[in-house]
Amino acid sequence: MxxxxxxxSGRGSNMLRLANVVATGADQTQIVLVAxxxxxxxxDSAAGAGLPTQLVDRHDFADKSxxxxxxxxxxxxxxxxxxLLAGYMAILSASFVDRFRDRIIxxxxxxxxxxxxxxxxxxxxxxxxxxxxxxxxxxxxxxDDGPILLQAALTVSxxxxxxxLAARVLALEHALYPFVILALAAxxxxxxxGNPHWRPGARSIELADxxxxxxxKKTVIWP
Ligand code: GAR
Numbered sequence: 001m002x003x004x005x006x007x008x009s010g011r012g013s014n015m016l017r018l019a020n021v022v023a024t025g026a027d028q029t030q031i032v033l034v035a036x037x038x039x040x041x042x043x044d045s046a047a048g049a050g051l052p053t054q055l056v057d058r059h060d061f062a063d064k065s066x067x068x069x070x071x072x073x074x075x076x077x078x079x080x081x082x083x084l085l086a087g088y089m090a091i092l093s094a095s096f097v098d099r100f101r102d103r104i105i106x107x108x109x110x111x112x113x114x115x116x117x118x119x120x121x122x123x124x125x126x127x128x129x130x131x132x133x134x135x136x137x138x139x140x141x142x143x144d145d146g147p148i149l150l151q152a153a154l155t156v157s158x159x160x161x162x163x164x165l166a167a168r169v170l171a172l173e174h175a176l177y178p179f180v181i182l183a184l185a186a187x188x189x190x191x192x193x194g195n196p197h198w199r200p201g202a203r204s205i206e207l208a209d210x211x212x213x214x215x216x217k218k219t220v221i222w223p
Contacts, residue, residue: 002185005033005080007071007088012042013170014086014107014177019049021178028185033078035071037090052078058090068096075100084181085139094141102191104139107177109169111135111151116144121166124156132156132165134173136180138191149189149196152176 004022006015015034022029034046035054047053054074061067075083085106097104110120112135124132133153140146152172156165183189188202 001027002029002082002181003032003078003080004029004082004084004181005035005075005078006031006046006084006086008034008036008040008042008046008086009038009089010040010042010087012040012045012087014173015042016045016049017174018084018086018178018181019046019051021182029181032080033075035074037067037071037088042087065093065095068093072096072099082181082184084177086177091143092139092141097139097141102138102194105149105180106137106139106144106146107173108135108137108144109166109173110144111153112137112144112148121169122162125160125162125165130156132169134169134176136177138194138196147194147196149180150176 004018006018008015012034019031022031031051033054034043034051035056036043037056037058039055039057043053043055056067056071056074058064058067061070081103083100083104085104088106092104108116108120110116110124111131111133114129115123121132131153133151135151136149137144138146138149152175154168154172160168180189183198183202184191188199190197190199
């Protein structure tokens, strides 16, 4: 059983997708906390979905480490053993990451290590990228860094706008993130000494209407 804490800062669409998928595999995964560092739409959606929520607002603490300590205590009190960042837009300190070593996962809207940071879709378009996508990775103290668990890529259209590309990548995220979590819960993916190991013959991933069987290549391509 994976007991999940999901950290958010905004819209919360990845969190809701994870919640929906977790509900279907309830014997293997459970969301024990949705926490946010600011009031946001996602926290309201989580409460509306009947999930346990907590606001750990940076403004309620004298400094960042006070906020992180309260967050860590909430996570531990909820009994979470995995922390999923889903649009949590604050950089976690090295001491927080160490406290939950190899137990924090993030999703980022680019094919890391390319395009770390913000505005990834606009930057992909202005750089003329033909390939773009999303990455699920283990969190280390460096921003948008850490061992890659799985990536999903798509081909950028020549006349595509930033919002069109963002929507397509978000759809990819909504398939990719739950897939990785269910793979961890099922033992198809294991983290050993900080490194991901996919079980040979791990299940295929369903992205949109397409089934892609070779997750072991680390990057799945969405046509
Ligand atoms: C997602 O696109 C996620 O990949 C991104 O924030 C968005 C949150 O959307 N995360 C990062 O950029 C982390 N560096 P959501 O709140 O609807 O899930």
